[in-house]
Amino acid sequence: MITFDEFKIFKFPSVGSTNDEAFEILKSTGLHPIAVVADEQSKGRGRSGHSWLSQPGGLYLSIGIPSGDLLTDSKLIVFTSLPVVEILREFGIKAHIKIPNDVYVGGKKIAGILGERKSGFLVIGIGLNVNQKSFPKSLNATSMLIETGEIHDKNELLYSLLQKFRDLLQDTNLAYHRWVSHVNVIGKNVRFIYKGKEVKGTVRTVDRNLNLVLNNGKFNIYEIFEFREL
Numbered sequence: 001m002i003t004f005d006e007f008k009i010f011k012f013p014s015v016g017s018t019n020d021e022a023f024e025i026l027k028s029t030g031l032h033p034i035a036v037v038a039d040e041q042s043k044g045r046g047r048s049g050h051s052w053l054s055q056p057g058g059l060y061l062s063i064g065i066p067s068g069d070l071l072t073d074s075k076l077i078v079f080t081s082l083p084v085v086e087i088l089r090e091f092g093i094k095a096h097i098k099i100p101n102d103v104y105v106g107g108k109k110i111a112g113i114l115g116e117r118k119s120g121f122l123v124i125g126i127g128l129n130v131n132q133k134s135f136p137k138s139l140n141a142t143s144m145l146i147e148t149g150e151i152h153d154k155n156e157l158l159y160s161l162l163q164k165f166r167d168l169l170q171d172t173n174l175a176y177h178r179w180v181s182h183v184n185v186i187g188k189n190v191r192f193i194y195k196g197k198e199v200k201g202t203v204r205t206v207d208r209n210l211n212l213v214l215n216n217g218k219f220n221i222y223e224i225f226e227f228r229e230l
């Protein structure tokens with residue numbers, strides 16, 4: 001275990017899922033905040049029951065903290081895309097946020113975030129495609145290597161992510177304006193299912209309480225896009 005910026009960091013060559021590992025460590029040690037990192041995952045999970053391809057080359061990180069109320073936790077999970085986008089932009093990669101918290105470059109996914117709450121803890125898992133050379137076509141994915149032609153230092157990325165995440169923890173409200181400026185759906189027409197009904201409209205904004213504000217109403221993005229409470 002090493003410590004950085006108050007985070008206790010646990011590194012593994014290979015795990016099932018860093019989110020599961022983080023819950024185990026939080027429960028058994030009571031330490032927090034923690035960061036769990038693995039070089040690869042055999043059972044990497046994505047949102048909505050999808051799997052997350054976790055071959056060597058990617059950054060697989062889970063941050064674990066005590067959980068708060070649902071809105072506070074949801075904001076943290078959603079706003080975690082901000083540090084990811086800001087770091088990518090520092091490398092000249094024009095990333096943007098696809099709500100609730102996917103990170104895309106052009107039409108391709110470069111990072112995903114999975115927030116889970118269990119036994120009084122919140123674990124936010126980040127999968128960032130860093131040094132992978134290629135992906136199965138069906139994933140429609142890209143990596144930092146593909147975008148820049150350069151190999152990136154995953155340790156450096158880890159420390160910048162943790163530093164930026166700590167700033168987020170200190171003030172999620174401060175992050176809101178920066179976060180919303182990277183959301184790609186503003187001004188666009190969207191269509192989704194809300195409480196069993198299809199809703200269509202033009203997006204005015206996403207407000208600071210995570211409501212997607214359309215020209216015809218407000219819809220909470222976690223009710224639209226699902227929040228996994230275990």
Ligand code: BTN
Nearest residue numbers: 017044045046047112113125127
């Ligand atoms: C998604 O876009 O569907 C979310 C993907 C989240 C993947 C990360 S990788 C680290 C952490 N461990 C997991 O099993 N999943 C998350």
